[in-house]
Amino acid sequence: MKVLELEHYLEHNYKDLFNFAFSLLPDDLQAQQLVLDSVQVLLLDDNELIRACIEKDDFSSSNPLLKQVKNFLLKSIYNIASKRFSQIRSSIIVEGEHAPFYALPFEEKAILFLKHKLNLNFSEIEEVTGLARVSVIEKLNSARSDLATNLGITFSLGSISSGETVRS
């Protein structure tokens, strides 16, 4: 049964999906629920993607549709998390080594994670976040910059005369 290959592909990618959800909502249960909800969206929304998968009847790992399925799930996670984040923002308190990351704005966290952990290209990040390329690049650079600031790192250029350089 070829659908089994889709099943294996999604299982194999659960770690990425879960961690993306966790980077947006740092809570085990919330993150898990986000991933499950995104799968439900894939099912409920009788989308062209699933239809294309069925019609092509090809769930081999070389099929580009599988990558699209993963991006669709990432997009759903992003959309659902953005709504939930605004509701539970005040109750999210993160301490520890990743606190500087979680202190970033929602979109910056998502873009930074997609770029540096999942190695998505700009087109894919645009697709997942629904932002224009210019915004994606701008937010990625702001995220790097803000993360450096949150970590207490400053680069000396631009303030060479008085700037102090702190290494990460």
Place this chain on the structure above:
Amino acid sequence: MIKHSPSVSRSHCLHARKVISLLDSPQKENLDYLTGHIGRCRSCTRTLRDAKTFLEKLDHHIPFVSISAESADEFKREIAILAKKIEVKKQALVQRRFIEKIKGIKGRVLQFIQTAMTAIVAFLYL
């Protein structure tokens, strides 16, 4: 103002500045190249080195947690349901296509009979 070494052109330092200010999307290879290229400008070199160190370590500051077996199992169950639903949809699609095919054949046969009857009636009338 940035103090440039006389042996380094201003444009190189501006390029470095652009990279360091993270307005560009710096790749590690570019930073390596720039580090070598403007190696004679002390300020830029130091800043590039710091930025390079930061970018290389950036990955460590982004969380990537391990998943509990319980969570993975629950996801497997959900995915199994998804797979079943897709299989059902697939079968429904095959059935629908088969019915459409039958309807198409039936339509063509009826049309043929109708044409033949018309021809026979016309022949008899003549």
